[in-house]
Amino acid sequence: MAIISSNPQPLKPGDSSQPGLFSDGMLKEPSAKRTSNDKSPHSSAAKEPLLEPEAKPEERSQQEERLRPRRLSEYIGQKDLKEVLDIAIQAAKVRQETLDHLLLYGPPGLGKTTLSLILAEEMGVGCKMTTAPALERPRDIAGLLMGLQPGDVLFIDEIHRLPKVTEEILYAAMEDFRLDVTLGKGTSARTRSLSLKRFTLVGATTRVGALTSPLRDRFGLIQRLRFYEIDELLQIVLRTAGILKMPVTDEGATEIARRSRGTPRIANRLLKRVRDYVQVKELGNLTEAIAAEALERYNIDPLGLDWTDRRLLTVMIENFNGGPVGLETIAAATGEDAQTIEEVYEPYLLQIGYLNRTSRGRIATAAAWKHLGYTPPDAQLSIL
Numbered sequence: 001m002a003i004i005s006s007n008p009q010p011l012k013p014g015d016s017s018q019p020g021l022f023s024d025g026m027l028k029e030p031s032a033k034r035t036s037n038d039k040s041p042h043s044s045a046a047k048e049p050l051l052e053p054e055a056k057p058e059e060r061s062q063q064e065e066r067l068r069p070r071r072l073s074e075y076i077g078q079k080d081l082k083e084v085l086d087i088a089i090q091a092a093k094v095r096q097e098t099l100d101h102l103l104l105y106g107p108p109g110l111g112k113t114t115l116s117l118i119l120a121e122e123m124g125v126g127c128k129m130t131t132a133p134a135l136e137r138p139r140d141i142a143g144l145l146m147g148l149q150p151g152d153v154l155f156i157d158e159i160h161r162l163p164k165v166t167e168e169i170l171y172a173a174m175e176d177f178r179l180d181v182t183l184g185k186g187t188s189a190r191t192r193s194l195s196l197k198r199f200t201l202v203g204a205t206t207r208v209g210a211l212t213s214p215l216r217d218r219f220g221l222i223q224r225l226r227f228y229e230i231d232e233l234l235q236i237v238l239r240t241a242g243i244l245k246m247p248v249t250d251e252g253a254t255e256i257a258r259r260s261r262g263t264p265r266i267a268n269r270l271l272k273r274v275r276d277y278v279q280v281k282e283l284g285n286l287t288e289a290i291a292a293e294a295l296e297r298y299n300i301d302p303l304g305l306d307w308t309d310r311r312l313l314t315v316m317i318e319n320f321n322g323g324p325v326g327l328e329t330i331a332a333a334t335g336e337d338a339q340t341i342e343e344v345y346e347p348y349l350l351q352i353g354y355l356n357r358t359s360r361g362r363i364a365t366a367a368a369w370k371h372l373g374y375t376p377p378d379a380q381l382s383i384l
C-alpha cells in the first residue's frame with residue numbers, strides 16, 4: 001500500500017526504475033517536427049510527454065523530492081494561499097491545537113503534495129501519505145488512522161476517488177476523531193467506537209466538484225492552487241538550477257518559465273532537459289538563445305502548448321469555425337476524454353486566453369487562431 005511517512009525520509013520510490021539524471025532518453029531525435037499550423041494525424045506517438053503535468057514514475061521518487069521546497073518561506077508563488085496557511089499554522093501553534101482539515105484543489109503539478117509536506121514540517125509533526133484508490137477496504141483507512149501520532153498530517157491524494165465505505169469511516173474520524181468499527185457479521189454484528197488522536201487531514205484533488213458534499217463540508221479550509229505567473233516560474237527555475245548546481249542566466253530561465261504551462265513540475269522537467277542539452281553540447285552557461293534552441297529541439301512550443309492543446313484548438317477551428325462547440329463534441333471529434341480535456345487542458349488554455357467558455361460551448365479565441373497560423377474570421381474578432 002502506498003503509505004509513506006515524511007519522517008525522516010519523505011518518499012520511498014514506488015518503482016524500481018531509477019534512471020540516472022542523464023539516462024532517460026536524452027537528446028533523442030524529437031518525433032515528427034511540428035510546425036505552427038500543425039495538422040498532424042491523431043497519433044499518440046506525436047504527443048509531447050515533456051509537457052504533461054502529472055509526475056512520471058522516475059519523478060515520483062527521489063528526483064522530485066530533492067527539488068521540493070521544505071518550508072513555507074521557500075514555497076514560491078500562491079501568495080494568497082500561503083497567507084491563509086501561515087495564519088492557520090500560527091494560530092494552531094499558539095493554541096497548541098492541530099490544524100483544521102484542509103482540502104487543496106487545482107491542476108496537477110502545482111504543488112499540492114509539496115504543501116502538505118510543508119504543513120507537517122511547519123507544525124513539527126509527521127506526514128503519512130496515501131492515495132484514495134489505495135484505501136479500498138475499511139481496514140486500510142482504519143490502520144492508517146490508528147497509526148497516527150497526535151497532530152500528524154494524513155495526506156490523501158486524489159481524494160475525489162475515495163471508495164464509499166472509506167469515505168464514511170472518514171466522516172466520524174474527521175469530525176469527532178472517532179473510528180467506528182463493525183465487528184462480526186449479520187445479526188451478531190456490533191459496532192465499537194475507538195478514539196483517535198487528533199490529526200489534520202489534507203486532501204488533494206484535481207476535481208473538487210466530484211467530492212460529495214458531506215466530505216467537502218468536513219474540511220475547515222478549502223483552497224485552490226493557481227497556475228503560476230512567469231516571474232514565479234522564473235524563481236522556481238532559478239531555485240532548481242541552484243539545487244542542480246547549474247549556471248543559468250535570468251533570460252535563459254525566463255525562456256524555460258514561459259514554456260512551462262504555468263506548472264512548476266513542467267518547469268523543473270524542462271530545466272533538466274535543457275541541462276542535458278547544454279552538457280552534451282558543452283555549451284556552458286544557459287542563455288536565452290540556448291534555452292530556446294534546446295526546447296525547440298524537444299518540440300516545446302514557445303507558449304508551452306502541447307500536442308493535445310494544439311489538436312483541440314485546431315479541431316475547434318477547422319471543424320467548428322472556432323466554436324461555440326460543446327465539450328462532448330470536442331471530445332468526440334478529437335478522441336480525447338471529456339473529463340481530461342476539462343481538467344487538464346482547458347484550465348491552461350483559459351488562463352492564457354486561448355479559450356473561452358460560454359453557455360453555448362467553448363470558443364477558440366482570435367489569439368488561438370493566430371498562434372496556430374490561422375486568420376480569425378471577423379465574427380471571432382468581434383466576440384473579443
Ligand SMILES: Nc1ncnc2c1ncn2[C@@H]1O[C@H](COP(=O)(O)OP(=O)(O)O)[C@@H](O)[C@H]1O
Nearest residue numbers: 064067068076108109110111112113114264265
Ligand atoms: N511553490 C513552489 N515552489 C517551488 N517548487 C514547487 C512549488 N510547487 C511545486 N513545486 C515543484 O513542483 C513539483 C511538483 O509539485 P507537487 O507538490 O508534487 O504537485 P502536485 O501534488 O500538485 O501534483 C515538486 O517537485 C516541486 O519541486
Ligand SMILES: [Mg+2]
Nearest residue numbers: 112113114157
Ligand atoms: Mg501530488
